[in-house]
Amino acid sequence: AQKVTQAQTEISVVEKEDVTLDCVYETRDTTYYLFWYKQPPSGELVFLIRRNSFDEQNEISGRYSWNFQKSTSSFNFTITASQVVDSAVYFCALSRSEKLVFGKGTKLTVNP
Amino acid sequence: SQTIHQWPATLVQPVGSPLSLECTVEGTSNPNLYWYRQAAGRGLQLLFYSVGIGQISSEVPQNLSASRPQDRQFILSSKKLLLSDSGFYLCAWSPLVEAWGQFFGPGTRLTVL
Numbered sequence: 001a002q003k004v005t006q007a008q009t010e011i012s013v014v015e016k017e018d019v020t021l022d023c024v025y026e027t028r029d030t031t032y033y034l035f036w037y038k039q040p041p042s043g044e045l046v047f048l049i050r051r052n053s054f055d056e057q058n059e060i061s062g063r064y065s066w067n068f069q070k071s072t073s074s075f076n077f078t079i080t081a082s083q084v085v086d087s088a089v090y091f092c093a094l095s096r097s098e099k100l101v102f103g104k105g106t107k108l109t110v111n112p
Numbered sequence: 113s114q115t116i117h118q119w120p121a122t123l124v125q126p127v128g129s130p131l132s133l134e135c136t137v138e139g140t141s142n143p144n145l146y147w148y149r150q151a152a153g154r155g156l157q158l159l160f161y162s163v164g165i166g167q168i169s170s171e172v173p174q175n176l177s178a179s180r181p182q183d184r185q186f187i188l189s190s191k192k193l194l195l196s197d198s199g200f201y202l203c204a205w206s207p208l209v210e211a212w213g214q215f216f217g218p219g220t221r222l223t224v225l
Contacts, residue, residue: 035213043200045156045216091156098144098163098206100214104155 002027002096006103013082014111021077021106023092029053033095034068034075039105040088051075082110114139118203118217125224131176131190133220135203138184143205145186146214147178150200162186163208198224 003026013019025034036048049059051068059066063080079086087110093100115138125131137143147159158171160178168178175194179187186203200221204214 033213037216043202043219043221045202045204047213047215050213099146099158099161102156 002029002094002101004092004094004101004103006090006092006106008106009104010107010109012109012111015084016081017110018078018080019082019108019110021079021090021092021108023075023077023103025073025075025092025094027073027094035093035095035100036066036075036077037091037093038088039091045091048077079108082108084110084112086110114205114215116203116205116215116217118201118220120220121218122221123223125193125222127195127224128192131188131193131197131222133188133201133203133222135186135188135217136184137205140184140205140207142183142208144208144214145180146204146206147186147188148202148204150202152199156202159188193224195224198222 005024008022011019032053034051038046038048049066056068056070065078067076075092087108089105089107091105092103117136119134144163146161148156149159150156159176160168160170162168162180165180165183175197176188176190200219202219203217206212206214
């Protein structure tokens with residue numbers, strides 16, 4: 001069965017610190033997709049990234065970077081030089097046919 | 113570009129009253145549509161999804177139902193609300209092409225008193 005584990009329930013950092021959000025997944029599929037979403041206090045889930053199982057290249061988008069390692073079934077998300085606006089709940093998700101399996105989320109608080 | 117709308121944004125309803133939440137998508141055809149519920153401080157629970165008009169799959173048997181009367185319209189309903197129906201309801205759409213991800217609406221915050 002597919003499963004996504006985000007072991008960190010809450011993380012609190014001070015502005016400008018780097019922070020990594022962990023995501024570990026389980027699947028028997030050979031082709032699959034992984035996602036990260038951000039849910040700010042307003043509530044709407046914002047799509048951040050999609051990664052397929054054949055592409056293990058790390059991705060960088062501004063202060064955001066993602067590290068995908070099939071060997072450890074992990075898809076971790078790092079925010080460099082965090083800002084107060086990064087405070088949100090972050091969800092990792094795994095594709096399952098037309099559905100997504102979500103982790104329980106990690107609440108990130110960035111303090112000024 | 114595609115846009116997803118949900119209304120109302122917030123709703124306070126008494127126990128036992130009916131419910132109708134609406135979700136519409138613009139700028140795409142034949143989307144997959146989803147309803148999720150998020151209880152306070154909790155994760156996302158998939159309630160229903162639809163791959164076409166009139167096609168509804170229920171993930172969790174409960175006090176709610178869903179309908180898709182038009183290609184880009186998805187409705188979540190209840191005949192009699194329970195206290196446990198309180199939560200944040202999110203609608204999402206995805207392209208028919210598998211695993212492009214889901215894109216979410218702004219959500220409806222429902223409080224049942």
